[in-house]
Amino acid sequence: MTTTTDLVSYEDALASYDPVMGLEVHVELGTKTKMFCGCSTELGAEPNSQTCPTCLGLPGALPVVNATGVESAIKIGLALNCEIAEWCRFARKNYFYPDMPKNFQTSQYDEPIAFGGYLDVQLEDGETFRVEIERAHMEEDTGKSTHVGGATGRIHGASHSLLDYNRAGIPLIEIVTKPIVGAGERAPEVAKAYVRELREVIRALGVSEARMEMGQMRCDVNLSLMPKGAEKFGTRSETKNVNSLRSVERAARFEIMRHAAVLGDGGTIIQETRHFHEDTGSTTSGRVKEEAEDYRYFPEPDLVPVAPSREWVEEIRAALPELPLVRRTRLLAEWGITATDMQAILNAGALDPIVTTIEAGADAASARKWWMGELARSANESGVSLDELAITPQQVARVTELVSSGDLNDKLARQVIEGVLAGEGTPDEVVDKRGLKVVSDDSALGTAVDEAIAGNPGVADKIRGGKVAAAGALVGAVMKATRGQADAARVKELILQKLGVSEG
Numbered sequence: 001m002t003t004t005t006d007l008v009s010y011e012d013a014l015a016s017y018d019p020v021m022g023l024e025v026h027v028e029l030g031t032k033t034k035m036f037c038g039c040s041t042e043l044g045a046e047p048n049s050q051t052c053p054t055c056l057g058l059p060g061a062l063p064v065v066n067a068t069g070v071e072s073a074i075k076i077g078l079a080l081n082c083e084i085a086e087w088c089r090f091a092r093k094n095y096f097y098p099d100m101p102k103n104f105q106t107s108q109y110d111e112p113i114a115f116g117g118y119l120d121v122q123l124e125d126g127e128t129f130r131v132e133i134e135r136a137h138m139e140e141d142t143g144k145s146t147h148v149g150g151a152t153g154r155i156h157g158a159s160h161s162l163l164d165y166n167r168a169g170i171p172l173i174e175i176v177t178k179p180i181v182g183a184g185e186r187a188p189e190v191a192k193a194y195v196r197e198l199r200e201v202i203r204a205l206g207v208s209e210a211r212m213e214m215g216q217m218r219c220d221v222n223l224s225l226m227p228k229g230a231e232k233f234g235t236r237s238e239t240k241n242v243n244s245l246r247s248v249e250r251a252a253r254f255e256i257m258r259h260a261a262v263l264g265d266g267g268t269i270i271q272e273t274r275h276f277h278e279d280t281g282s283t284t285s286g287r288v289k290e291e292a293e294d295y296r297y298f299p300e301p302d303l304v305p306v307a308p309s310r311e312w313v314e315e316i317r318a319a320l321p322e323l324p325l326v327r328r329t330r331l332l333a334e335w336g337i338t339a340t341d342m343q344a345i346l347n348a349g350a351l352d353p354i355v356t357t358i359e360a361g362a363d364a365a366s367a368r369k370w371w372m373g374e375l376a377r378s379a380n381e382s383g384v385s386l387d388e389l390a391i392t393p394q395q396v397a398r399v400t401e402l403v404s405s406g407d408l409n410d411k412l413a414r415q416v417i418e419g420v421l422a423g424e425g426t427p428d429e430v431v432d433k434r435g436l437k438v439v440s441d442d443s444a445l446g447t448a449v450d451e452a453i454a455g456n457p458g459v460a461d462k463i464r465g466g467k468v469a470a471a472g473a474l475v476g477a478v479m480k481a482t483r484g485q486a487d488a489a490r491v492k493e494l495i496l497q498k499l500g501v502s503e504g
């Protein structure tokens with residue numbers, strides 16, 4: 001790229017144009033084997049060690065459909081409120097690329113397994129936006145090219161390329177939205193919220209971990225502008241393989257500003273693919289878009305059609321888990337929290353840990369408090385996610401139990417959690433090893449109370465004179481002297497008792 005891209009400010013762009021978006025999301029399924037052969041899908045293996053004549057496209061090799069792959073596709077279709085085809089076929093999408101040894105991708109074309117659905121997504125302010133789903137279809141992933149010798153890692157300037165076909169043939173589901181209209185200035189937010197909700201659905205279904213940073217889920221962002229009030233869509237650009245929620249939002253935003261600049265200058269948008277650049281938040285031109293006919297699609301002759309029986313589809317429907325939006329709405333009511341609280345919990349990845357902690361016996365408020373406070377902070381500091389912390393929800397529940405029984409106060413509980421995170425053992429072991437029990441035994445507390453009174457005669461006089469609130473300072477002194485281990489409520493009682501004052 002030689003020229004810098006002209007942009008119009010976001011506000012100006014939205015003042016003149018309505019954005020139209022289309023999102024195509026690829027999800028790599030978590031099946032044990034590939035879509036059309038028995039090769040393992042396990043990540044991290046020696047390059048090309050998980051290949052066979054079928055996924056390498058050798059002459060005479062015959063594909064067989066992975067039944068779990070089909071079942072996963074049906075689950076996704078049902079969760080997205082789609083109709084499930086009674087009969088559909090695979091198709092060959094023909095094109096040449098070195099990472100695709102067969103020279104065609106086995107995909108679905110005009111007969112997708114699922115079609116005509118919708119997904120309701122929640123925006124930051126708690127409002128719901130319905131995204132219509134065009135179709136969800138089954139296909140396979142390509143291999144992976146690594147370009148060596150150049151400065152950028154791209155093919156230009158590279159001296160040679162390495163090919164790993166372990167990924168070739170891993171099942172993918174591609175989910176395509178209908179054109180999303182009417183989102184206006186919130187289009188980028190809708191895009192991000194849609195991909196996030198879809199990711200939550202996929203995870204809830206257990207069909208993929210959908211980790212975008214690992215390429216298990218990637219999004220193509222189609223975007224066009226039309227003059228405000230127009231009905232005919234403009235020409236779209238397609239920003240490929242955007243691989244984080246934040247990037248989806250940024251890519252949509254950037255394209256709105258770029259299209260507006262081109263159109264405002266009397267220029268025309270060409271239908272092309274574009275690449276998003278994380279570092280600059282901008283997109284650059286890729287290749288001019290092929291038309292469907294360029295792919296010479298035709299029905300795959302080596303595979304029988306897929307005709308899921310209605311009984312099977314209904315069995316799958318009946319076994320679907322509670323879907324994320326329904327679950328969030330239920331928990332929000334049960335816990336009595338706001339949509340903003342819930343959003344913060346989701347952003348922190350704390351929903352599942354909190355729910356599991358409650359299931360292990362903690363009350364909802366304490367579970368939320370620890371995961372969103374101490375533990376979120378700790379995860380943040382060490383740059384890991386909550387589920388990677390060295391503490392289990394069961395252990396957090398045990399800590400909350402020790403607090404509610406009065407064995408620990410919050411300060412001690414924090415030290416217990418710190419100990420567990422540092423690998424010192426279970427909460428009970430840390431309590432024992434560090435000697436972290438609340439001291440409520442009067443004889444043990446008596447001396448510290450006497451010393452606090454003797455050391456603060458002015459405060460003691462105020463209390464004797466009836467200023468019970470001043471007792472806080474003496475309680476603080478005792479807590480300090482006992483390194484936070486005293487039972488604060490009992491300390492206060494002892495102070496008042498010794499000074500001959502009654503609380504109320």
Ligand code: ADP
Nearest residue numbers: 020021022023177178179222223224233234236
């Ligand atoms: P392709 O494979 O050529 O990208 P698809 O139909 O698979 O075509 O996907 C196109 C995506 O872009 C769909 O989500 C569709 O709703 C959306 N789309 C179609 N036309 C437009 C347009 N003019 N502006 C924005 N999005 C569009």
Ligand code: MG
Nearest residue numbers: 024220222238
């Ligand atoms: Mg596309």
Ligand code: ZN
Nearest residue numbers: 037039052055
């Ligand atoms: Zn294989």
